[in-house]
Amino acid sequence: MTENRIPLAGVIGHPIAHSRSPKVHGHWLKTYGLAGHYIPMDVAPEDLEQVLRTLPKAGFVGANVTVPHKEAALRIADTVTEQASRIGAANTLTFASDGTIRADNTDGYGFMENLRSGAPDWNPKDGPAVIFGAGGAARAVIAALIEAGVPEILLTNRTRARAEQLQQEFGDTITVVDWVQAGNVVEDAELVVNTTSLGMVGQPELRVPLDGLQPGAVVTDLVYTPLQTRLLREAEEAGCIAVDGLGMLLHQAVPGFESWFGKRPDVDDATRAAALA
């Protein structure tokens, strides 16, 4: 990139129209009065590599990647952070001035920061976490919780084999629990996480009995449309701390914004409002 160009970044997905990232980054650029643009880019999988190689030449300093490109972007990248490598997927790319691509994954960071701000008294070391789901999102959550020192993860998934695969990869911290039995282990948890798409608009709700949970236990849902899922509503009714998933989306965006535009942005009520607008 030549000097004095306005830095460009964006989010690459297929489709991309639903992405809230342009609203979030656009809000921060405006709030901090920074020169820069952040745009949505709909790129078909077969075009991803060529697009990624071209963007730095067109003034792009980086990009977020989302479904279905997170794994492919990791393979294309020239360097890969430990987090991205552990998760097996990238969500944040930074382009060096020579066009080389560095792949990072900030989903686990976003997950932990969301809990730190929504449940400041929760300590991952205090007790077991129960995780519903074993897809890409679960991977990021598991890697982050293990790194933070969680003593045990009870992992359950409709397709048990996917949970067993993660148990093999991440090791003994994980115990796989049968999907139909999962309700029985929830009461031991300090943290309950929904990483499945259940509860999302148009999907059935995730139904988990939460009445046995210790008051003060934390329940979080990665689903953020709607913001308040049945799981979170019932968590509140049971006296637990309910943390919605929007904050994870906002916090995962912070490291990318900082590296591309040079300012570490705050995640506050105005950021939430901008994402929801």
Ligand code: ATR
């Ligand atoms: P993501 O990257 O968002 O995690 P994914 O890899 O497609 O997306 O994973 C989706 C998760 O939601 C999986 O755990 C999936 O369970 P399966 O592995 O059994 O498919 C879970 N999921 C989606 N629809 C579900 C449903 N109707 N009931 C139970 N689990 C469901």
